[in-house]
Amino acid sequence: MTDKLLSYNPITQEVVGTVPLTTDEELKDVLERSKKGEKIWSTLRVSDRAEILNGIRKNLVKKSDEFISTISNETGKPYWDSFVEVMTVAEHLKYMCRHAPVILSREKRPTGILVHKRGYVQYFPHGTAGIISPWNYPLILAISPVVEALLAGNSVVLKPSEVTPITGDKIHRLFLDGGVHESVFQIIQGYGDIGSKLVESPQSDIICFTGSVKVGKLISEHCAKQLKPSILELGGNDPMIILEDADIDRAVSAAIWGGLSNNGQTCIAVERIYVMESIADVFLELLKKRAKELNISDDKKSADIGSMINQKQKETVISFIDEAKKEGATFHLDYNQKTKDSSCFLYPTIIEEKNRKSKIMQSEIFGPVITVFRVSSEREAISEANSSGYGLSASVFSKNLRKGREIAKQIKAGSVCINDVNSNYGCASLPFGGVGISGIGRVRGEEGLKAFSRVQAVYEDRLGLKKEPWWFPVSDHTKKWFKRFFRYWYS
Numbered sequence: 001m002t003d004k005l006l007s008y009n010p011i012t013q014e015v016v017g018t019v020p021l022t023t024d025e026e027l028k029d030v031l032e033r034s035k036k037g038e039k040i041w042s043t044l045r046v047s048d049r050a051e052i053l054n055g056i057r058k059n060l061v062k063k064s065d066e067f068i069s070t071i072s073n074e075t076g077k078p079y080w081d082s083f084v085e086v087m088t089v090a091e092h093l094k095y096m097c098r099h100a101p102v103i104l105s106r107e108k109r110p111t112g113i114l115v116h117k118r119g120y121v122q123y124f125p126h127g128t129a130g131i132i133s134p135w136n137y138p139l140i141l142a143i144s145p146v147v148e149a150l151l152a153g154n155s156v157v158l159k160p161s162e163v164t165p166i167t168g169d170k171i172h173r174l175f176l177d178g179g180v181h182e183s184v185f186q187i188i189q190g191y192g193d194i195g196s197k198l199v200e201s202p203q204s205d206i207i208c209f210t211g212s213v214k215v216g217k218l219i220s221e222h223c224a225k226q227l228k229p230s231i232l233e234l235g236g237n238d239p240m241i242i243l244e245d246a247d248i249d250r251a252v253s254a255a256i257w258g259g260l261s262n263n264g265q266t267c268i269a270v271e272r273i274y275v276m277e278s279i280a281d282v283f284l285e286l287l288k289k290r291a292k293e294l295n296i297s298d299d300k301k302s303a304d305i306g307s308m309i310n311q312k313q314k315e316t317v318i319s320f321i322d323e324a325k326k327e328g329a330t331f332h333l334d335y336n337q338k339t340k341d342s343s344c345f346l347y348p349t350i351i352e353e354k355n356r357k358s359k360i361m362q363s364e365i366f367g368p369v370i371t372v373f374r375v376s377s378e379r380e381a382i383s384e385a386n387s388s389g390y391g392l393s394a395s396v397f398s399k400n401l402r403k404g405r406e407i408a409k410q411i412k413a414g415s416v417c418i419n420d421v422n423s424n425y426g427c428a429s430l431p432f433g434g435v436g437i438s439g440i441g442r443v444r445g446e447e448g449l450k451a452f453s454r455v456q457a458v459y460e461d462r463l464g465l466k467k468e469p470w471w472f473p474v475s476d477h478t479k480k481w482f483k484r485f486f487r488y489w490y491s
């Protein structure tokens with residue numbers, strides 16, 4: 001193995017850049033340094049940390065063109081997609097920096113019958129946060145947890161995906177240039193093995209992992225052995241439910257954007273659509289028409305969709321499609337009609353499935369494939385939506401908001417959109433994360449900031465009595481009084 005990691009442009013196959021691979025010895029030094037960084041950073045007030053990170057946001061805006069072209073070069077996305085990624089990060093930074101000082105401030109809690117006491121909760125950093133990120137949104141999925149961990153007072157060691165190391169490197173530089181000390185935010189570059197060592201080290205105090213279910217389970221096991229807290233943001237197989245009274249035009253546009261943008265390589269991509277039988281034909285016809293209209297090309301300025309991340313991912317998706325074909329699914333739009341074999345391009349596929357247990361229905365495809373399933377009742381739609389074991393996100397389309405809300409309550413997913421799709425991720429105040437095999441814990445929102453914090457409950461005596469009535473010795477009179485009070489107060 002070389003000591004350098006090369007990043008390739010999936011469209012041109014040119015090298016975008018190289019970074020040195022972090023060795024095991026270097027990781028030890030990184031973690032030692034991080035322990036020193038904790039001491040510097042955790043003593044700052046949250047508002048001081050927020051001020052530094054606000055400056056970083058402004059620098060990100062100044063350098064946005066550079067970030068946009070790096071993301072597009074490493075992933076094959078059109079510039080518009082990379083711009084949206086940068087803007088989502090700026091919005092998250094702005095929200096978090098504004099609200100973190102209040103969210104992480106001391107919270108008074110009611111003391112119930114203990115009226116002579118004072119109770120409150122305060123938040124402290126865990127120490128060193130290890131953050132491991134994937135390639136599909138190389139900026140957002142690295143920066144967002146980094147920002148939350150830093151605001152909460154942790155020092156950070158980031159391991160970006162080996163597929164997008166240059167974006168990772170630029171993030172690191174942005175933070176150092178913005179005034180974050182080099183011991184407070186460090187980066188390690190490499191494959192899963194170095195990520196695994198970061199997780200296993202007793203010097204990392206919390207792990208935030210975004211990636212596949214398979215690796216997430218491994219990380220969870222390693223953390224469990226040390227009782228180390230972990231936030232696991234894993235895969236999805238998101239359902240969309242379309243009721244009879246839905247605005248079909250809007251639902252189709254949402255399905256196309258939610259299912260096919262970034263080539264479906266989005267954890268919250270729409271993968272399964274449950275549409276009411278009575279509108280299914282009209283819906284499918286329009287879905288097919290809109291998918292055909294998409295501009296899929298290497299022209300980064302005008303394309304709606306660019307290439308897949310690499311040949312391997314393209315082949316994985318094709319194997320799912322081939323299996324669905326073998327099992328007899330109906331193809332309304334077939335990738336075979338347009339795929340240029342040696343490239344990383346893969347054109348949209350629209351499948352109609354009757355077998356609810358098929359692999360294409362039950363797996364995360366992570367490619368431009370939408371599968372439609374006809375349902376005859378809302379109950380059936382909800383039961384199918386909840387049937388895959390994943391539970392990241394979901395959406396419901398109906399003109400009846402009350403009905404939409406009722407259905408949302410019954411869907412087992414970390415987030416549900418009503419008459420919308422995916423853009424909930426742009427709303428930085430909302431927590432994000434999954435249930436079932438889609439993960440544990442939350443990032444973003446108040447919950448995300450608190451997840452990177454160690455919670456301490458403080459309980460203070462206000463009266464200074466000689467002793468509490470329940471301390472030894474407890475007289476018969478006191479016992480009798482307590483029993484009487486108990487019956488009066490709680491019955």
Ligand code: NAD
Pocket residue numbers: 132133134135136137141159160161162190191192193194195196197199210211212213215216218219233234235236266267364366392433434438439
């Ligand atoms: P992946 O699990 O292969 O890799 C993710 C990261 O983990 C990479 O940096 C990788 O180097 C590292 N890694 C691999 N093995 C490791 C190990 N044993 N120990 C520690 N680190 C290790 O995932 P990917 O292919 O990069 O990303 C795609 C997956 O990520 C999809 O399943 C997608 O749904 C999921 N994802 C989830 C979210 C979310 O927020 N829930 C967001 C984006 C992507």
